[in-house]
Amino acid sequence: MDDGKHDLQYALFIHLNLGVAMEQYLEQISQAVVKGDQNATIELVQAAVDAQVDANTIMQKGLIPAMSDVGRLYEQGEYFVPEMLISARAMKAGLEIIKPLLAGSDLKPAGTVAVGTVKGDLHDIGKNLVGIMLEGAGFSVHDLGTDVSPEQFIEAIRTNQVDLIGMSALLTTTMPMMETTTNAITRAGLRNQVKIIIGGAPITQAYADKIGADGFAPDASQAVKLAINLVNQR
Amino acid sequence: MKPRERVETALNHEIPDRCPMQISFTPEFADRLYHDMQMKGRGIHNPHGGGNTYELERVLGEDMLLTSVGWANSYYLDDKPYIDEWDIGWDIQPYQTPFGSGHYTEIVGHPLADDDAISDYQPPDPTRPELYDASRQMIRDFKDEYWIVGVTVTTIFETAWALRGYEQIMLDMSLNPDLANAIMEIPYRYHLTAAKKLVELGVDMIWIGDDMGTQDRMLISPIMWRQFLKPRMANFIAEIKSLNPTLKVAYHTDGKVDPIIPDLIEIGLDVLNPIQPASMDPAQIKKEYGDHLCFWGTIDEQRTLPFGKPSDVEAEIRHRLRTVGKDGGLILSPTHHVQLDTPLENFWMMVNTISNTPYSSI
Numbered sequence: 001m002d003d004g005k006h007d008l009q010y011a012l013f014i015h016l017n018l019g020v021a022m023e024q025y026l027e028q029i030s031q032a033v034v035k036g037d038q039n040a041t042i043e044l045v046q047a048a049v050d051a052q053v054d055a056n057t058i059m060q061k062g063l064i065p066a067m068s069d070v071g072r073l074y075e076q077g078e079y080f081v082p083e084m085l086i087s088a089r090a091m092k093a094g095l096e097i098i099k100p101l102l103a104g105s106d107l108k109p110a111g112t113v114a115v116g117t118v119k120g121d122l123h124d125i126g127k128n129l130v131g132i133m134l135e136g137a138g139f140s141v142h143d144l145g146t147d148v149s150p151e152q153f154i155e156a157i158r159t160n161q162v163d164l165i166g167m168s169a170l171l172t173t174t175m176p177m178m179e180t181t182t183n184a185i186t187r188a189g190l191r192n193q194v195k196i197i198i199g200g201a202p203i204t205q206a207y208a209d210k211i212g213a214d215g216f217a218p219d220a221s222q223a224v225k226l227a228i229n230l231v232n233q234r
Numbered sequence: 235m236k237p238r239e240r241v242e243t244a245l246n247h248e249i250p251d252r253c254p255m256q257i258s259f260t261p262e263f264a265d266r267l268y269h270d271m272q273m274k275g276r277g278i279h280n281p282h283g284g285g286n287t288y289e290l291e292r293v294l295g296e297d298m299l300l301t302s303v304g305w306a307n308s309y310y311l312d313d314k315p316y317i318d319e320w321d322i323g324w325d326i327q328p329y330q331t332p333f334g335s336g337h338y339t340e341i342v343g344h345p346l347a348d349d350d351a352i353s354d355y356q357p358p359d360p361t362r363p364e365l366y367d368a369s370r371q372m373i374r375d376f377k378d379e380y381w382i383v384g385v386t387v388t389t390i391f392e393t394a395w396a397l398r399g400y401e402q403i404m405l406d407m408s409l410n411p412d413l414a415n416a417i418m419e420i421p422y423r424y425h426l427t428a429a430k431k432l433v434e435l436g437v438d439m440i441w442i443g444d445d446m447g448t449q450d451r452m453l454i455s456p457i458m459w460r461q462f463l464k465p466r467m468a469n470f471i472a473e474i475k476s477l478n479p480t481l482k483v484a485y486h487t488d489g490k491v492d493p494i495i496p497d498l499i500e501i502g503l504d505v506l507n508p509i510q511p512a513s514m515d516p517a518q519i520k521k522e523y524g525d526h527l528c529f530w531g532t533i534d535e536q537r538t539l540p541f542g543k544p545s546d547v548e549a550e551i552r553h554r555l556r557t558v559g560k561d562g563g564l565i566l567s568p569t570h571h572v573q574l575d576t577p578l579e580n581f582w583m584m585v586n587t588i589s590n591t592p593y594s595s596i
């Protein structure tokens with residue numbers, strides 16, 4: 001009787017401490033990513049894994065909230081491209097550690113996305129940020145690079161079970177390729193399988209409507225919100 | 235008024251007969267113009283003026299002629315892949331427009347991509363006399379008539395990003411500032427030497443620049459700009475102006491950069507280019523800074539020139555003349571090289587409206 005009570009107290013004690021430790025790890029991981037401290041992120045994620053914190057929890061409560069903070073700071077004009085890149089680098093390092101563990105779990109990605117800058121266009125920093133933020137929100141991201149032809153987008157849809165295509169164009173001379181690509185996807189009979197979102201300096205919601213894309217976002221963190229909404233609609 | 239007087243007057247914040255005009259084109263747009271005017275072009279047209287004949291510019295009635303020495307001349311060097319003298323690799327990127335196909339040149343090889351590559355990197359030599367032959371010649375031929383601009387754009391940051399890689403140089407600025415500084419020193423020194431030489435040869439204005447803006451915000455924070463770019467630019471401007479106190483200095487940056495305009499004025503800038511109207515309202519910028527700064531650009535090429543009607547082009551130019559052009563201080567120009575997607579009707583409407591609108595009629 002006494003022993004049983006003791007066991008229960010002990011279990012409660014362990015549970016509480018682990019809980020506190022876990023909260024602390026997750027909070028610190030988030031802070032390290034927001035600060036862009038890659039080494040601290042690696043150490044903390046490893047420590048959390050060693051302390052049996054579940055990989056899924058590290059992702060959902062550590063890395064994802066961190067990148068969403070980073071996106072908010074960018075939207076608010078406190079962070080600029082370099083700060084985003086540094087946080088992304090830290091996030092990716094953390095993600096590397098838990099990826100093998102996530103693969104073993106039954107966690108599904110938020111969605112599968114292929115991003116690319118359309119044919120003729122080489123501007124890639126905006127597209128890269130969109131890819132990073134989607135990855136940081138738990139999407140599985142295939143980056144098709146720059147100068148991506150309609151055929152390459154179609155190929156990506158066919159081979160990767162893509163839910164969402166993200167096209168970027170920074171030039172008025174290349175933005176018509178967004179329409180060409182959208183039409184090619186339709187002609188290939190794949191339009192119902194994927195949502196299409198577009199963005200880049202000259203792109204507007206009106207243009208997205210005109211070419212029959214499913215959405216437009218003016219920056220990377222709003223691109224994430226848009227992607228989540230669209231994928232949830234499916 | 236002679237073109238050069240027209241520009242000089244405007245840059246002295248006075249009103250010339252009409253607003254000065256400057257227009258550059260991509261090689262393919264230049265071909266289209268040659269064809270349209272039944273003229274014969276020759277060679278690849280360099281939008282920054284390296285090796286140009288200035289035939290188009292003069293026929294169109296432009297007021298400033300550009301001559302470029304520096305890394306920016308590596309754009310459009312060839313129509314097949316090449317490695318420039320900085321060891322930067324280039325690829326050719328074709329594209330289609332309703333008016334035919336064109337090609338851009340794309341930076342693909344970064345010689346300083348490895349952290350230690352800088353230790354034995356040899357930049358090209360900016361003191362080679364032959365680098366300045368074309369500039370010397372065009373100054374001799376045209377300075378009487380035209381306002382001559384010595385171009386050393388991609389002055390610091392843009393050449394550094396080509397040497398190192400776009401994202402990598404931005405990571406370096408936070409994580410390895412010593413390396414970022416060492417890399418930026420290379421183009422900075424090169425272009426400063428070139429600019430001084432151009433001033434000695436007699437150019438009226440030096441055009442420096444680095445893209446610091448994206449469509450709706452700065453690319454890097456103003457704090458970072460003040461740390462890495464501002465001190466170098468301040469020194470650059472001071473050194474070239476010490477050679478010729480009447481020299482004007484223009485600065486190019488795309489996008490939205492209003493947080494650093496007061497800094498630019500503080501370090502002695504005379505002219506800001508190109509004021510992308512989708513990013514910053516030119517009338518507002520004029521109101522705030524027009525007493526201290528002149529403006530070169532302001533004609534939208536993300537909406538009006540490629541997609542607008544000729545009447546939109548005309549209306550935009552008249553609006554600019556009334557707002558930004560008030561009391562002079564304006565040189566009208568599209569916000570980048572005119573792209574191949576621009577209908578000729580819009581192009582001619584731009585040229586004709588600027589040429590045929592005397593200030594007295596506004």
Ligand code: B12
Pocket residue numbers: 081120121122123124125126127129130165166167168169170171172173197198199200201202216217218219220221223260309327338339340341400445446447448449450453488489490508510513535536569570571573
């Ligand atoms: C940097 C830059 C370059 C660099 C590109 C380097 C690189 N690797 O990317 C270099 C110097 C090589 C370059 C070249 C050229 N450029 Co440029 N460039 C720019 C500049 C200054 C900034 C672009 C940038 O990197 N922004 C930073 C990122 C973070 O912002 P972003 O791309 O807008 O992305 C954000 C959003 O748009 C959105 N987003 C972007 N993609 C997507 C996708 C999806 C799916 C979603 C939802 C959202 C989204 O989220 C992103 C993050 O928040 C712009 C100026 C401007 N106003 O944008 C000119 C600009 C785009 N360039 C211009 C031009 C003309 C050119 C050239 C054609 C010049 C020439 N040779 O004639 C070449 C083209 C080469 C080619 N084939 O593409 C013009 C275009 C004008 C026009 N008519 O459209 C601009 C607008 C400048 C100007 N003064 O007018 N350029």
